[in-house]
Amino acid sequence: MAAGETAPRQGRMKQSVKMIVGNWKMNGLGADLATTVADLLHDLHLEPQQCRVGICPPATLIDRLARDVRTSHIEVGGQDCRVEAKGAFTGGVSAEMLVDAGARLVILGHSERRQEFGESDALVSDKVGAALRAGLTPIICVGETLAQREAGEAASVVRGQVLGSLNDDLAGKDWALAYEPVWAIGTGLTPTLEQISEIHAAARAAMIERLGDGGGAAPILYGGSVNPGNARDILAVDEVGGALVGGASLKAADFLAIIRAAQPASVAAG
Ligand code: PEP
Numbered sequence: 001m002a003a004g005e006t007a008p009r010q011g012r013m014k015q016s017v018k019m020i021v022g023n024w025k026m027n028g029l030g031a032d033l034a035t036t037v038a039d040l041l042h043d044l045h046l047e048p049q050q051c052r053v054g055i056c057p058p059a060t061l062i063d064r065l066a067r068d069v070r071t072s073h074i075e076v077g078g079q080d081c082r083v084e085a086k087g088a089f090t091g092g093v094s095a096e097m098l099v100d101a102g103a104r105l106v107i108l109g110h111s112e113r114r115q116e117f118g119e120s121d122a123l124v125s126d127k128v129g130a131a132l133r134a135g136l137t138p139i140i141c142v143g144e145t146l147a148q149r150e151a152g153e154a155a156s157v158v159r160g161q162v163l164g165s166l167n168d169d170l171a172g173k174d175w176a177l178a179y180e181p182v183w184a185i186g187t188g189l190t191p192t193l194e195q196i197s198e199i200h201a202a203a204r205a206a207m208i209e210r211l212g213d214g215g216g217a218a219p220i221l222y223g224g225s226v227n228p229g230n231a232r233d234i235l236a237v238d239e240v241g242g243a244l245v246g247g248a249s250l251k252a253a254d255f256l257a258i259i260r261a262a263q264p265a266s267v268a269a270g
Helices: 030-043 059-068 095-101 111-116 121-134 146-150 154-165 193-215 231-235 252-262 265-269
Strands: 018-023 051-056 075-078 105-108 137-142 176-179 220-223 242-245
Touching: 018 105, 018 176, 018 220, 018 252, 030 059, 030 252, 051 105, 051 252, 059 075, 059 095, 075 095, 075 137, 095 121, 105 121, 121 137, 121 154, 137 154, 146 154, 154 193, 176 193, 193 220, 193 231, 231 242, 231 252, 242 252
Parallel strands: 018 051, 018 242, 051 075, 075 105, 105 137, 137 176, 176 220, 220 242
Antiparallel strands: none
């Protein structure tokens, strides 16, 4: 299978293989990485057909992490990329550079980038194209603010973000959507399971509206205050194909517990 093509494990609607991705944000120095990865690898018994696991550290740690996990099935990712492959963009990191450093995944359109850097759906869509050009698996983030939820606009906001942020090139490729309500990120608050189900269904409908059948295969991750206590229930919700995990991915024990919640019971117990 060529890089970037849809993996066979992503069956439409029934995604039995969950995808768990840690987003370290701007956290982690080399010493933290060594400890966390050693703890993780010591206790992780990961078979790729049972769970797909990724970690997206700061760009400075991608190369080291990729070396540290090379004998495991853990995939390494970036947290953003520029649209351009190279050029006079001081501080920028291209998708090709992420691949060169050892990344296979990239988070795009995270709400922190949408809010702090004014990233629009159109820019996110262009970044998706750049990620695919380089052979990366994009994880495209969408999600409503608290004001939008309180105004009853959550589903329509997510639909608009999906329609605007996806890219025609995604059809047949390996990618994921992440539904991350802005108000749930880093707050300890989560939507109810019914609310998660409702928005994931709306996101799926928008993905199919945008890409046709090609929008039916990619997993939809839930993100926002996932922790060892709520992961199992959230991951059991219809159309939840995995989790994007911020704070809890920084502690090996918590991240492991979430991975276990995503694995079949027989594996998780082992
Ligand atoms: C995130 O920022 O992608 C995230 C899900 O963060 P947290 O798990 O800390 O809410």
